[in-house]
Amino acid sequence: xxxxxxxxxxxxxxxxxxxxxxxxxxxLLTFEHKEIAQAQAGQFAMIQPLSGADLILRRPFSIMDTxxxxxxxxxxxxxVGPGSAAVFQLGEGEKARVLGPLGxxxxxxxxxxxxxxxxxxxxxxxxxxxxxxxxxxxIDFHLFYGGRHARELPLxxxxxxxxxxxTLSTDDGTRGEKGRVTAPLxxxxxxxxxxxxxxxxxPEAMMRAxxxxxxxxxxxxxxxxxxxxxxxVGTCLGCxxxxxxxxxxxxxxxxxxxEGPVFDSKRVIWPDHEHE
Ligand SMILES: Cc1cc2nc3c(=O)[nH]c(=O)nc-3n(C[C@H](O)[C@H](O)[C@H](O)COP(=O)(O)OP(=O)(O)OC[C@H]3O[C@@H](n4cnc5c(N)ncnc54)[C@H](O)[C@@H]3O)c2cc1C
Ligand code: FES
Numbered sequence: 001x002x003x004x005x006x007x008x009x010x011x012x013x014x015x016x017x018x019x020x021x022x023x024x025x026x027x028l029l030t031f032e033h034k035e036i037a038q039a040q041a042g043q044f045a046m047i048q049p050l051s052g053a054d055l056i057l058r059r060p061f062s063i064m065d066t067x068x069x070x071x072x073x074x075x076x077x078x079x080v081g082p083g084s085a086a087v088f089q090l091g092e093g094e095k096a097r098v099l100g101p102l103g104x105x106x107x108x109x110x111x112x113x114x115x116x117x118x119x120x121x122x123x124x125x126x127x128x129x130x131x132x133x134x135x136x137x138x139i140d141f142h143l144f145y146g147g148r149h150a151r152e153l154p155l156x157x158x159x160x161x162x163x164x165x166x167t168l169s170t171d172d173g174t175r176g177e178k179g180r181v182t183a184p185l186x187x188x189x190x191x192x193x194x195x196x197x198x199x200x201x202x203p204e205a206m207m208r209a210x211x212x213x214x215x216x217x218x219x220x221x222x223x224x225x226x227x228x229x230x231x232x233v234g235t236c237l238g239c240x241x242x243x244x245x246x247x248x249x250x251x252x253x254x255x256x257x258x259e260g261p262v263f264d265s266k267r268v269i270w271p272d273h274e275h276e
């Protein structure tokens with residue numbers, strides 16, 4: 001993380017090529033840009049409409065998919081407030097200001113490891129791109145995708161079309177298994193014979209639960225943190241998280257935008273695990 005250099009990032013104008021509504025506040029937006037289309041799974045982009053919206057800051061969105069040869073990249077967006085709503089409302093042919101690809105993505109697993117991906121809410125987005133990389137590397141993986149209600153799993157169809165093996169869960173039982181996404185994960189790990197590696201992206205409570213499961217079994221685990229981000233390039237320090245590197249006696253604030261958003265879960269000091 002700290003020793004990985006990032007290339008300089010240019011401010012880019014990207015045209016929206018396709019907009020697919022997934023119902024409610026959810027949409028898939030496909031933009032044109034050949035450099036951003038080279039993104040690795042877990043990287044993100046800072047996006048704001050070029051005109052129209054009265055926004056000072058861009059907002060961060062994971063790169064959900066890419067077509068490197070065609071110079072296209074897709075984000076999966078949930079409109080929750082003014083910044084995401086402005087991007088949500090972009091029409092086909094309109095342009096956005098985009099910084100990307102940003103940050104460090106997921107570390108590829110060793111070929112003998114079985115991979116368990118755990119996605120909650122919009123946190124499932126980077127696993128679409130990661131799944132493609134895992135398939136290309138011939139690595140066996142399974143995705144656990146959870147939400148509070150069936151309507152909070154809008155990406156299921158898209159992921160199933162890619163042939164991804166998925167276990168669904170909802171807090172209220174309206175789709176898949178009833179309960180937390182970690183319950184079927186624990187079942188799967190109980191019968192796991194080989195070496196497993198976990199990756200989680202979603203609400204903090206979910207990622208912490210997955211990190212605890214990994215720690216209890218001495219498994220490698222990466223989490224993709226999503227603190228508030230103002231600049232995406234390491235200058236505003238709005239996104240700092242507490243990270244304790246191996247061999248260091250205490251944690252240090254690290255900008256998640258440039259040193260993450262993906263971190264080894266063992267290195268993350270979660271908010272109420274603090275020892276100031
Ligand atoms: C690395 C990264 C990747 C992300 N990837 C995606 C993605 O693929 N798709 C997607 O829809 N969103 C993603 N997000 C979240 C997205 O950036 C926020 O929803 C957006 O910035 C909110 O801005 P706003 O102006 O719309 O709403 P605001 O007015 O800023 O917030 C509206 C509500 O959302 C909550 N909120 C704001 N930011 C976050 C956050 N980061 N995590 C949890 N809750 C938040 C606020 O507390 C508030 O309740 C990502 C965030 C990060 C940091
Ligand atoms: S978002 Fe500005 S330093 Fe990370």
